[in-house]
Amino acid sequence: MRGRTRGRARASQPWPTYPVLAAATCFFLLPVYMMLVTALKQPIDINLDTAWSLPASLNWSSFSQALAAFLPKLRNSFVLAISATAISALLGSLNGYVLSKWAFPGSRALFAFMLFGMFIPYQAILIPLFGFIKAIGLYGSIWGLVLVHVVYGLPITTLIFRNYYAEIPDSLVESTQIDGAGFFGIYRWVVFPLSMPAFVVVVIWQFTQIWNEFLFAVSLSNPGSQPITVALAQLSGGEAVKWNLPMAGALLAALPTLLVYVLFGKYFIRGLLAGSVKG
Amino acid sequence: MKRATWKSGIGGFLVLLPSLALLAVFVYWFIAKTVYSSLTDWGRDPAQALALKPVLRFIGLDNYRELFTGLIDGRFRQDMVSTLFFTFFFILGCLSLGLVLAILVDRKPRGEGLFRSIFLFPFSLSFVVTGTIWRWLLQPKGGINRLPTLVGLPPGDFAWLTSRQQVWRFDWSLLPLFFALLLALLFAFLALSALRAGRRRGAGIAAVSALLLGLWALGPGRSLKLLDFPELHGFNLAFIGILVAAIWQMAGYTMALYLAGLRGIPEELREAALVDGATEWQIHTRIILPLLAPVTLSAMIILGHISLKIFDLVFAMAGPDNGSTDVPALLMFITTFRGNQFAKGAAIGVILLVLVAVIILPYLRSQLRREELS
Numbered sequence: 001m002r003g004r005t006r007g008r009a010r011a012s013q014p015w016p017t018y019p020v021l022a023a024a025t026c027f028f029l030l031p032v033y034m035m036l037v038t039a040l041k042q043p044i045d046i047n048l049d050t051a052w053s054l055p056a057s058l059n060w061s062s063f064s065q066a067l068a069a070f071l072p073k074l075r076n077s078f079v080l081a082i083s084a085t086a087i088s089a090l091l092g093s094l095n096g097y098v099l100s101k102w103a104f105p106g107s108r109a110l111f112a113f114m115l116f117g118m119f120i121p122y123q124a125i126l127i128p129l130f131g132f133i134k135a136i137g138l139y140g141s142i143w144g145l146v147l148v149h150v151v152y153g154l155p156i157t158t159l160i161f162r163n164y165y166a167e168i169p170d171s172l173v174e175s176t177q178i179d180g181a182g183f184f185g186i187y188r189w190v191v192f193p194l195s196m197p198a199f200v201v202v203v204i205w206q207f208t209q210i211w212n213e214f215l216f217a218v219s220l221s222n223p224g225s226q227p228i229t230v231a232l233a234q235l236s237g238g239e240a241v242k243w244n245l246p247m248a249g250a251l252l253a254a255l256p257t258l259l260v261y262v263l264f265g266k267y268f269i270r271g272l273l274a275g276s277v278k279g
Numbered sequence: 280m281k282r283a284t285w286k287s288g289i290g291g292f293l294v295l296l297p298s299l300a301l302l303a304v305f306v307y308w309f310i311a312k313t314v315y316s317s318l319t320d321w322g323r324d325p326a327q328a329l330a331l332k333p334v335l336r337f338i339g340l341d342n343y344r345e346l347f348t349g350l351i352d353g354r355f356r357q358d359m360v361s362t363l364f365f366t367f368f369f370i371l372g373c374l375s376l377g378l379v380l381a382i383l384v385d386r387k388p389r390g391e392g393l394f395r396s397i398f399l400f401p402f403s404l405s406f407v408v409t410g411t412i413w414r415w416l417l418q419p420k421g422g423i424n425r426l427p428t429l430v431g432l433p434p435g436d437f438a439w440l441t442s443r444q445q446v447w448r449f450d451w452s453l454l455p456l457f458f459a460l461l462l463a464l465l466f467a468f469l470a471l472s473a474l475r476a477g478r479r480r481g482a483g484i485a486a487v488s489a490l491l492l493g494l495w496a497l498g499p500g501r502s503l504k505l506l507d508f509p510e511l512h513g514f515n516l517a518f519i520g521i522l523v524a525a526i527w528q529m530a531g532y533t534m535a536l537y538l539a540g541l542r543g544i545p546e547e548l549r550e551a552a553l554v555d556g557a558t559e560w561q562i563h564t565r566i567i568l569p570l571l572a573p574v575t576l577s578a579m580i581i582l583g584h585i586s587l588k589i590f591d592l593v594f595a596m597a598g599p600d601n602g603s604t605d606v607p608a609l610l611m612f613i614t615t616f617r618g619n620q621f622a623k624g625a626a627i628g629v630i631l632l633v634l635v636a637v638i639i640l641p642y643l644r645s646q647l648r649r650e651e652l653s
Contacts, residue, residue, distance in 0.1 A: 017388050024380060028397050028527065031412045034422065038415065048421030052429060095298050104288020110299060112647055117306040119639040121588040123611040124632035125309035127316060127625050132309075151305045154298050183290055212405035214591035219616065229407040233595045236411040243415050250411045254404050261403035265396060268403065272532060273539055 039063065039247040046243055059244075066248035072224075073231040074252065077211055080142050080227055084149035085206040089199060091150070092157025096198075097191055099158065100165035101173050102183065111162065118155035122215055133220055140222035148220065149210045157202050160274045164198035165191060197267070204264050205271030208257045228253045310632065317342055317626035328619040335622075342626040348505050355627065356451050358607045360512040364447075365522065365606065366586040372526040373582050374575065377533025382563065384534065385541045395538075399531035406528065410595025413524035414440070417596075439520035440597045440604060448513035452506035459496035463489045517603035525592055529585070533578050540574035541567070580642045584635050607631055 038046060039062050041055040099111050122129075129148065130139075138144030168191065176186050217227045232253050236246035261268050319335040327333040346355045380398050384391055401409060416422035417439035424435035449457070466489035473482035544567060552562050590608040597604040599613055607627055615624030 017383050017386055021383055021388060021394055025394065025397055028401065031416060034416055035412050048418055051421040051425055091298055094294055098291040098294050102288065102291035104291050110295060112643060114298065114302055115643060117302050119584055119635060120306060121608065121631040121635050123608055123628040124313050125305065126628065127615060127621055128309040128312040151301045154302060208403055214405065214407050229405050232411060233407050236414060236595065237598050246411050247415065250408045254408045257403045258400065261400060269535055272535055
């Protein structure tokens with residue numbers, strides 16, 4: 001930060017910085033600790049009294065067991081998240097391009113019309129959606145879920161691209177136009193090459209959202225097309241569960257989005273801000 | 280296509296068209312269908328419920344009447360109360376923890392980046408993952424309840440997710456009365472602020488409205504009952520566990536919003552205040568908090584609509600059949616897909632939509648307005 005010095009920041013604080021940060025860190029990492037030690041214990045060693053103690057010996061087999069059970073579900077989630085992310089990002093990019101650089105009378109109203117879809121509780125469309133997906137023969141297929149995530153992803157992808165393209169100077173577009181490039185020419189040669197940062201933000205955001213989603217997944221899939229979230233909820237929801245498996249499964253389900261977060265944290269935060277503080 | 284086509288906007292419209300059409304169907308048409316379904320008897324006759332072409336009778340607002348006042352739908356009413364309590368505490372928890380974390384991280388402590396990452400990482404997880412882990416942490420005889428034993432204290436004995444305890448109970452049938460009193464208070468507040476602003480006419484109107492509402496509530500309003508029987512609802516303590524997990528997941532997000540807001544506050548402002556002799560506490564409460572008000576409002580709205588829709592976390596943490604942690608979003612799912620009561624499920628969906636729209640629509644409007652001005 002410009003002009004902000006450590007010296008000032010340390011002067012006369014009402015609360016002690018480090019103890020509070022340390023306590024908060026404990027709160028945030030406690031579940032991670034619990035997940036790891038439980039997943040690494042022998043199933044026979046897991047009991048409520050010693051839940052917090054470290055495993056006597058490391059047992060990695062829970063992970064291979066969970067992986068074996070979850071592999072098809074993880075594959076479903078990857079197919080779903082990657083295809084729906086790619087399609088909704090491309091459409092969002094074109095929409096954002098139109099709304100920012102080729103605005104026409106009424107285009108603002110249409111933008112607002114699109115945005116509302118971002119906030120609705122999906123319970124309000126779930127019954128007709130279920131009927132529709134069934135009617136077009138995509139119930140229980142991963143492609144039904146892809147379609148649904150593409151559609152309900154359009155508002156946020158359009159929003160992010162529109163706000164991003166608004167920063168590209170109009171003069172750049174106009175000068176290319178004089179050179180004879182049309183709508184798609186300008187997109188192809190000027191706008192698209194500048195879009196990479198926005199694509200990174202959108203792809204990360206969409207991938208995370210779709211990977212983590214549960215309501216559509218549980219309503220529209222069958223055991224063959226189940227994404228990982230549904231499989232995990234079923235595994236941990238069963239009676240008399242052995243907790244090493246759900247914990248190992250939770251880690252597997254969390255790993256892809258966690259990795260995205262660790263590798264692209266900066267862009268992740270940008271997507272998060274775009275989804276809330278608009279304009 | 281000719282250049283003129285693009286200039287006039289027809290080309291642009293055509294590019295938007297596929298997305299517009301999809302959203303028109305998947306958002307607006309489906310909402311319309313849900314609203315219509317909620318006005319029918321779809322599901323009352325089990326033979327018709329799953330028929331390919333069910334014969335539906337239009338029954339007006341009967342499903343809504345049943346939900347709010349019917350004998351068998353007490354579960355829905357408790358869920359509404361639960362979700363409002365949950366929303367209140369969820370927003371309160373996320374805002375206060377998020378603000379404290381943001382202020383601390385903004386002080387640039389050593390390891391700033393690491394702290395920020397630790398506080399924000401739960402946001403990248405699925406609510407199902409969060410729910411699975413916290414379900415294990417909140418086992419009545421393990422996890423969190425065993426923590427005190429690590430320092431030699433007796434274990435806790437709170438039945439986190441299954442507690443049947445309820446506090447702050449009130450009689451649902453008196454709801455119109457409470458609403459009237461609340462509105463009266465609101466009008467009284469409006470009257471006061473209008474008076475302060477010197478708008479006498481406005482103040483007068485608001486004051487009279489407040490008085491009338493208050494008088495009605497304390498007089499004839501008391502005999503108006505929503506139900507023929509008293510029905511007590513309150514805050515289920517089993518939600519505390521869900522709240523802890525939900526705040527664990529979303530406090531970092533709130534922190535990120537506040538951090539973005541704090542970056543926008545010029546350093547000179549704080550320095551000037553320091554020079555004028557303000558204490559750090561005064562700078563925070565008198566300068567920074569008021570400047571962060573727009574962020575607080577945005578965060579409240581975003582968190583509020585997440586909270587009203589909360590479904591997956593409860594499903595994964597307590598299961599769909601845990602009575603004391605039920606919420607409308609979950610009840611809708613069960614009513615529809617397990618009970619085949621499609622019309623009633625649709626009605627719950629519509630009620631959720633109205634609740635969310637009430638907070639989101641004004642927000643969207645103001646956001647788009649502000650953009651227009653800038």
